[in-house]
Amino acid sequence: MTIGLPGLPITYEFPLHERIRTWLRLEDLFDKVQYFISVDSARAHHAALLSLFELAEVTARPELKSELIQELDRQKAGLESLRHNQAVDQGRLDTVLSEIASNLSDLHAISGKVGQHLRENDWLSGIKSRSSLPGGVCGFDVPCYQHWLHQSWVSRASDLNEWLAPMLAIRNAVTQVLRILRDSGHASRHTAAAGAFQLMLGGRTAHLVRVEVDDSVPCAPEISANKYAINIRFVQPEKTQKPRPCDLDVSFSLTLCNL
Template identity: 40%
Template sequence: MTNTITYEFPLNERIRVFIRLEQLFKQFNHFLNGASVWDKRAALNVLLDIMAILSRNDLKSELLKELDRHSKVLNKLSQSQGVDSEKLSQLLNDVGRTSKNLYASSGKIGIHVMESDLFQSIAQRSSIPGGTCSFDLPEFHYWLEQEEAIRLKDLQQWSTPFNDIRNAIDLILNLIRNSRRDTQEIAKAGFFQISLDHSQPYQLVKVSLDKSLRYFAEISGGKHRCTIRFMVPSNDEKRPLQSSDDVPFTLSCCQF
């Protein structure tokens, strides 16, 4: 466990969607490994959230564009002196393999899940608050009471076709986060503003501060300028206020 809290702020919509899906996939894995009925209900709810995002975005195309961009950057780096050629070769292989797997996947992402009558019923009723009670969906209630091996097999079958998407997102975000440039900064009276170089493809800003400091970071802005405010959590119903103290923190600008 680290002694810092890190806040991330994506600088474009593509990375914003990737991070949301990354979080949902992590949640799904967490609940998938739980053995209770409530874990399995939560896992299905998360899977529905993943499908909702995928239905609104041409994610396969966005991922392939991003992987292609990373491949070009990595190939340019291979011509630079002092580069770890073995590590670079491994990264290029990872990007190439991930792209190939995405290209090979056919059809609309997630369409396979709706081939299950049970899943269709759950999806239709989930839009109603409390709409998946046992009297609403007795088949779902029956499924939830089955052996763990049966429930796990079905959830893995429904989620496996999303693996190529998840692997691509994990690879891209890992490359971006590891391309960071860290600087130690001071937010005067809890306020800090940064102007980003327009010629650099910045994708993500990270703010890290010590857990012992009683502030949280509010980040706003876009690809050219970001504003960071350190707020004091409220102990009552009032809105949190910006700190009047100078706040030390680590700023990471990630591009790749």
């Protein structure tokens, strides 16, 4: 019996390059920050601040900005060559090129290290140092932070958005690069016999592998890859022990994405 018939899909993404791994982490953190800021709750805003601290750590990579600029420049050059291609929607092309130009301008405008404004804020640095301790931000430890959490939602959200704003150029660039990456792939259907599947690359390269599985499937994919092949092994999650191999035939969608 093959499982994985049409239903609500779960998409699993597996980066095969360190840059892609970092960009996916940033995308996830930016989504969390903006979600928690939108929630009218002191606890949600505490979660938003913790995610901001994580963003400051990830964006501290010195090569982050230069890698994004390099990739956007490369995409811009490739798209410019399509200017007179009649098979290309020129209106859509102009829109994408305009977005790239705007994101490049914003990246070049960043001065100093990304997230440095958070690291130089003594009040935030004190909260960050306490947050690394279990239960370290209780009211008796940081009463000024407790006072801030009791301010109005509008006031707290304004502060959080102010601290987030200097990093939005990175968010916008990451969003565009990942959109281009995901749009580069074409999905194909496969079946993992007894939970195992191998695809020989035959000279192809991939920066990101996307595996889409129906949510009724009691298995999750694990992936390993080299320059010759991609191996997918489906495992059944266990709540008290290590996942065990899935012995079912699993139908899934596979997309190889490449910049």
